Amino acid sequence: MIKVYSNEDRFLVQQIKDMLESNGIPCFIKNEFAIGGAGDLSPFDCWPEVWIIDNDWQTKAEQVIEGVKSDPQQGRDWCCKKCGETNAGSFGICWSCGAQAPQHD
Ligand SMILES: [Zn+2]
Incomplete structure (x- = not known):
């Protein structure tokens, strides 16, 4: 497994996950509900993260994420x-x- 994306905005993280899944890339979100219950951890440690299950998808996943981030229509x-x-x-x-x-x- 490998982490491909992290952002403090969990809606953006969810959007990335949806895009990866619609491209057939198996993935999941870590720390989705961690914000607010941070305790001793720094806020950065609790950002929601998108992980892909199979490292072979990393290059493709990064391309998808770049596409989401650089969408000129947004x-x-x-x-x-x-x-x-x-x-x-x-x-x-x-x-x-x-x-x-x-x-x-
Ligand atoms: Zn006009």
Whole structure:
């Protein structure tokens, strides 16, 4: 077994695990519920971790994780083609004129 990812944000960790599983990589989360009951451990020691069961998957797993982290569609501002207004990445339509966000593909 080998640890491939760790982050204080357990939702991000869960997302990584889901992505690995959807790519057919057997994995599990350690420390999922450890936060809040840290005791003597430093917070870093209690970050949730994604582990893969078979080390042979490590290269593939790292590629998947890179893909999740560098997803250009997440949180990137976009510029409205119709009115030129800048919109937050989470907006599906322009807040100013209501035009559709450009598709990233
Ligand atoms: Zn607009």
